[in-house]
Amino acid sequence: MGKRLGQQRGEPMRPTSPNGSLVEQAWYKAAVEAVDNFLDVRLPPGNQGPTVLHEAMRYAVFGRGKRLRPVLVLSACRALGGEQSQALPAAAAVELIHTYSLVHDDLPAMDDDDMRRGRPTLHKVYDDATAILVGDALLTLAFELLADDLGRQCGPDIAVQASLELARAAGSQGLIAGQMKDLAAEGQNVDAESLERIHRAKTGALFVACVRLGGLTAGADHRQLAALTTYAQAFGLAFQIVDDILDVVGEAHRLGRPSGRDEDRGKATFPRLYGLAGARRQVEKQVVQARQALADLNLPARQLELLLHFVAVRDH
Ligand code: GRG
Secondary structure (H helix, E strand, C coil), X not given: CCCCCCHHHCCCCCCCCCCCHHHHCHHHHHHHHHHHHHHHHHCCCCCCCCHHHHHHHHHHHCCCCCCHHHHHHHHHHHHCCCCHHHHHHHHHHXXXXXXXXXXXXXXXXXXXXXXXXXXXXXXXXXXXXXXXXXXXXXXXXXXXXXXXXXXXXHCHHHHHHHHHHHHHHHCCCCHHHHHHHHHHHCCCCCCHHHHHHHHHHHHHHHHHHHHHHHHHHCCCCHHHHHHHHHHHHHHHHHHHHHHHHHHHHCCHHHHCCCCCHHXXXXXXXXXXXXXXXXXXXXXXXXXXXXHHHHHHHCCCCHHHHHHHHHHHHCCC
């Protein structure tokens, strides 16, 4: 059995500092290291053919990402009393899907971005065709990890359930629906309800899948999965509202990408709808809902609390 996160390493879990330096905490770093090691083993080596494709997959995955989604998977598993090793394949799978979405989103046909995770976007370093294929390969590998690694770790029933959860979250009624609606909404007047709907799909669905996958790998029941879902829905919305706020007030060197891009593209955003102070109040509202869901879960879930605090106060 694998190591449990944090406490078995004798690390106290301190609250984050006001600027959200959760990512500097030992338990968080240990979780990221475990995910990165897993990904390093499971991504084909850069010297294995097709070498350019495999090098480029590694370029995409090993940028300066926060690894928030895989850490959420591991933290949800832990909250339910599971072992880290049970949830690692699902954590890695989610990170692969997230990374693929970033690579495709950065392409000229979508958001056309030059910088990501503190360095040039993949299509700038390689080319558009390679970026498309890298995205395709990362998406496909995610499901290989669930069928193979998760199946061996937790059995075929959990692997099938996890695949279904992740496929639905990433598919044409989840992440891809959100992206489609987001592109269509550029330059349009979007009301609060529609904006929320876009982001519940574009960013929220994957966060929900993270905690549900973590819960599933630890044997969560329906009531626990429902509480985790409510937590993640509010978490995802808080994350997105802060993302919009950071696009207005954030520093490019902290974000690893330029700010002000939403305004340039005429995107509907929460600060545009509510103003900056109003958007911050919306974050608070989501945090309260997410905290209530953790209270309903009625289990020690310190890491999920810390992650929630981090998304609300983060500066990157
Ligand atoms: C192309 C199918 C497809 C989907 C794209 C998620 C998404 C949909 C696009 C990403 C563009 C974007 C900036 C969305 C805002 C929220 C978001 C996902 C930000 C990036 O997530 P972080 O901050 O990134 O967790 P790191 O790099 O830390 O992993």
